[in-house]
Amino acid sequence: MRILVVEDEKKVAGFIKRGLEEEGFNVDVAYDGEEGVSMAINSTYDLILMDVMLPKKDGISAVRELREQQLSTPVLCLTAKDGVQDIVNGLDSGSDDYLTKPFAFAELVARIKALIRRGSQDRGAELHFADLRLDPVGHKVWRSNKEIDLTAKEYALLEYFMRNPNQVLTRTMIAEHVWDYTFDSFTNIIDVYVNYLRKKIDRNFDRKLLHTVRGVGYVMKESD
Ligand code: CA
Numbered sequence: 001m002r003i004l005v006v007e008d009e010k011k012v013a014g015f016i017k018r019g020l021e022e023e024g025f026n027v028d029v030a031y032d033g034e035e036g037v038s039m040a041i042n043s044t045y046d047l048i049l050m051d052v053m054l055p056k057k058d059g060i061s062a063v064r065e066l067r068e069q070q071l072s073t074p075v076l077c078l079t080a081k082d083g084v085q086d087i088v089n090g091l092d093s094g095s096d097d098y099l100t101k102p103f104a105f106a107e108l109v110a111r112i113k114a115l116i117r118r119g120s121q122d123r124g125a126e127l128h129f130a131d132l133r134l135d136p137v138g139h140k141v142w143r144s145n146k147e148i149d150l151t152a153k154e155y156a157l158l159e160y161f162m163r164n165p166n167q168v169l170t171r172t173m174i175a176e177h178v179w180d181y182t183f184d185s186f187t188n189i190i191d192v193y194v195n196y197l198r199k200k201i202d203r204n205f206d207r208k209l210l211h212t213v214r215g216v217g218y219v220m221k222e223s224d
Pocket of ligand 1: 007008009051052053054
């Protein structure tokens with residue numbers, strides 16, 4: 001699981017990063033709103049922890065910009081007690097939850113886990129890629145309007161590909177997102193699952209969607 005922490009106070013950012021890493025998360029830090037937006041868009045995170053008072057671009061504007069760019073990653077905002085009204089005013093910006101500073105670290109971790117869980121269970125709108133359709137609420141998948149029966153892991157894998165189309169996903173990224181941990185020594189389990197998935201979504205169709213990037217990983221795209 002990867003988390004992006006956008007926080008300008010270096011001490012606070014360092015404290016949060018160390019604490020979350022002890023909980024098993026991979027953590028990147030951005031120190032202002034612009035850097036936060038750019039990192040969120042150019043990489044893949046399971047959650048974004050966004051301070052509201054930030055240089056260059058405030059947290060609420062940053063979240064609004066991410067949503068305008070169709071990024072659906074859950075966002076937890078951090079604010080001072082007297083900044084709560086800003087958050088309430090800005091809830092339509094697209095943040096998912098907020099926490100006031102100072103906070104107990106255990107509460108931060110609990111909120112993060114709840115948001116990631118909610119995010120993985122129900123991220124609203126259907127996903128479309130080529131003639132593939134995925135319903136994240138009902139956990140159903142169709143290709144060319146024909147329903148495809150997937151196991152839970154195959155489904156999670158496909159959802160990850162469909163949320164990151166045209167991007168090369170390494171075996172490490174897939175392991176971290178779909179299995180929540182890295183395998184190191186036996187990444188071939190990823191290949192096995194990708195092959196299962198490929199049989200179900202690609203085998204009976206002329207147009208292949210899941211492609212191997214030799215020595216790197218896999219990509220979901222429409223052409224070779
Ligand atoms: Ca700040």
